[in-house]
Amino acid sequence: MDTADILHAIRSGADAVMLVGCKFGECDYETGNRTAKRHVDFAKRVLDSIGVGSNRVEMFFCSAAESDKLVAAITEMTRRVEELPSNPLK
Amino acid sequence: MENWHQFPHICENIEAKEMQENTFEKSKLDAAYYAVQSFRVRCLVDSREDILKTGRYTEENLDNMTMDLFAQELHKFQFWQKIKNSGSMKWDQIIAYARETGQAVFDVVRQAYEMKYEGLASIEELNGQFSQITATAADPGDIRPIYDQVSKISPHICSGCGMCAGICPLGCITVENGKLTIDETKCIHCGLCFTACPRSFLPKKLVDWLVSHGEAAPVDVQIGSYLEALSAQTKVPDILTVGQDGGVVTTLLYYAFQAGKIDAALGAKMGTTLWKPEPFIMRTKEDAILAAGTKYANNPNLSALPQVKKFSKIAVVGTPCMMQALRKGDIFKLDAKLRDQIKYKIGIFCMESFPYEGIVQIAKQLGTSIENAKKMNINQGKFFITNKDGTVVQAPIKEVTQHARKECHYCYDLTSESADISVGSIGSPAGWSSVLVRTPAGKELFDGALAAGLLEVKKLAEIQPGLPLLVKIAGTKSNNSSKKVLEGLEKKHPVPAYK
Numbered sequence: 001m002d003t004a005d006i007l008h009a010i011r012s013g014a015d016a017v018m019l020v021g022c023k024f025g026e027c028d029y030e031t032g033n034r035t036a037k038r039h040v041d042f043a044k045r046v047l048d049s050i051g052v053g054s055n056r057v058e059m060f061f062c063s064a065a066e067s068d069k070l071v072a073a074i075t076e077m078t079r080r081v082e083e084l085p086s087n088p089l090k
Numbered sequence: 091m092e093n094w095h096q097f098p099h100i101c102e103n104i105e106a107k108e109m110q111e112n113t114f115e116k117s118k119l120d121a122a123y124y125a126v127q128s129f130r131v132r133c134l135v136d137s138r139e140d141i142l143k144t145g146r147y148t149e150e151n152l153d154n155m156t157m158d159l160f161a162q163e164l165h166k167f168q169f170w171q172k173i174k175n176s177g178s179m180k181w182d183q184i185i186a187y188a189r190e191t192g193q194a195v196f197d198v199v200r201q202a203y204e205m206k207y208e209g210l211a212s213i214e215e216l217n218g219q220f221s222q223i224t225a226t227a228a229d230p231g232d233i234r235p236i237y238d239q240v241s242k243i244s245p246h247i248c249s250g251c252g253m254c255a256g257i258c259p260l261g262c263i264t265v266e267n268g269k270l271t272i273d274e275t276k277c278i279h280c281g282l283c284f285t286a287c288p289r290s291f292l293p294k295k296l297v298d299w300l301v302s303h304g305e306a307a308p309v310d311v312q313i314g315s316y317l318e319a320l321s322a323q324t325k326v327p328d329i330l331t332v333g334q335d336g337g338v339v340t341t342l343l344y345y346a347f348q349a350g351k352i353d354a355a356l357g358a359k360m361g362t363t364l365w366k367p368e369p370f371i372m373r374t375k376e377d378a379i380l381a382a383g384t385k386y387a388n389n390p391n392l393s394a395l396p397q398v399k400k401f402s403k404i405a406v407v408g409t410p411c412m413m414q415a416l417r418k419g420d421i422f423k424l425d426a427k428l429r430d431q432i433k434y435k436i437g438i439f440c441m442e443s444f445p446y447e448g449i450v451q452i453a454k455q456l457g458t459s460i461e462n463a464k465k466m467n468i469n470q471g472k473f474f475i476t477n478k479d480g481t482v483v484q485a486p487i488k489e490v491t492q493h494a495r496k497e498c499h500y501c502y503d504l505t506s507e508s509a510d511i512s513v514g515s516i517g518s519p520a521g522w523s524s525v526l527v528r529t530p531a532g533k534e535l536f537d538g539a540l541a542a543g544l545l546e547v548k549k550l551a552e553i554q555p556g557l558p559l560l561v562k563i564a565g566t567k568s569n570n571s572s573k574k575v576l577e578g579l580e581k582k583h584p585v586p587a588y589k
Binding site for chain 2: 002003004007008010011034035038039042043045046049050051052053084085087088089
């Protein structure tokens with residue numbers, strides 16, 4: 001997963017991109033979630049710089065046992081997508 | 091050149107005008123999609139923590155650098171889209187495009203050259219002037235960026251300037267006695283070294299353009315662009331006794347420290363081993379005197395860039411390759427902060443440098459030794475060594491040139507064409523130095539030292555042998571470089587691309 005994947009989703013018409021990963025230190029691939037976070041941070045800056053806005057991408061961290069956190073994250077992203085103008089590139 | 095006044099804003103933010111949120115421009119998103127895949131951008135993101143751990147860049151510095159590189163790539167792909175849509179663009183259309191998008195013409199032309207290197211476009215020239223750019227059919231996704239070649243910098247063409255070691259975000263390159271080695275276990279393949287290297291590729295046209303401020307000043311084919319050609323000698327008694335010829339470089343640094351124009355200068359001084367120079371960071375005018383005198387053994391000055399970064403007003407003294415590397419950093423906007431900190435690039439004339447062992451051999455060949463040598467200089471086609479007992483031994487250059495670094499013969503530049511001000515002995519009588527003042531920054535420094543009464547000056551045109559000799563010798567070096575490059579091409583060796 002890298003910045004290009006996030007941008008590809010947006011240019012293909014996605015209203016927002018949500019990434020969910022394990023908590024730091026609990027990744028099956030050791031540092032995969034950290035790498036993803038770096039790319040999400042960069043994607044946010046890129047989206048700001050080209051006028052799309054950084055709030056359309058977010059990364060959340062929760063373990064398999066934390067269903068409440070996952071629900072809260074999905075609710076948050078749904079709220080954002082409803083509030084933001086929809087992506088005209090659909 | 092039109093729109094040249096925009097040049098000082100070279101590191102402006104991506105969009106000067108306020109950007110509205112939630113604007114989805116398909117073409118811009120496409121360009122951004124290609125831009126983030128660029129090697130040098132991606133690697134900096136991927137290896138962010140590893141880079142920060144080395145302490146070579148602060149978080150803010152690294153993020154700004156990453157965004158700067160991204161912005162360059164973004165603009166390049168936007169320009170490519172524009173060319174692709176119209177098939178090709180002529181010079182006046184390019185100027186109009188720069189104006190329309192609020193970019194400096196120089197930046198747009200640089201993008202054109204990058205596209206040429208990457209195979210995204212071809213450039214047609216008419217009488218040596220940029221005339222038209224045409225998009226090739228390639229899909230940017232298929233293009234391997236020029237930066238993806240980090241392991242391919244050949245040690246056989248290395249100038250030993252040390253820029254790669256200085257710019258490497260992980261500090262995994264060392265340049266020692268003119269030979270570079272890359273620690274492959276640490277290398278992140280960001281390609282910054284390849285971009286910064288003066289021998290990988292050097293867009294000579296863009297260098298001339300930058301130094302001559304949009305070709306406002308004339309560009310001499312052999313010695314580059316300059317505002318004034320002078321001959322000078324120091325009036326500082328302490329420098330007169332230690333300086334190589336006229337002691338001009340030392341005097342310029344002496345003045346810059348005295349006037350508070352710089353708080354550090356990067357140069358070379360003899361190290362602990364006899365006649366083996368080391369990078370030296372000067373902090374005071376007294377330090378400048380310690381660094382006086384030419385060192386003919388190769389010394390990777392620019393590898394000390396990370397150590398001078400903590401100062402805010404820096405002068406760098408170096409050979410033509412070092413000046414080319416710094417100017418390349420300007421062209422490709424590498425590390426904007428450091429670029430702002432470097433106030434003066436002081437170039438010296440250089441025919442070739444020698445490996446340390448070469449210097450030892452030459453001393454032997456001249457019937458003396460490095461232990462006895464007090465001063466070395468090259469003048470009027472001869473290599474001189476002045477011994478500590480005052481005796482002087484000499485040999486024609488032709489007889490010692492076999493000891494020179496073969497890698498140096500790829501260089502075309504005698505007079506540090508990329509510098510703000512260049513200084514060397516060729517063209518001036520003994521005890522004087524020839525000075526080429528090239529840019530407004532160089533002029534300000536030289537005129538300041540002159541006004542402070544530290545320099546004696548004459549016009550180079552009014553003395554013998556003067557400019558004609560300088561132009562002639564510069565021509566010899568550049569012809570030899572062309573021959574060496576052609577030879578290398580025939581043998582399919584890696585060669586520098588000066589285009």
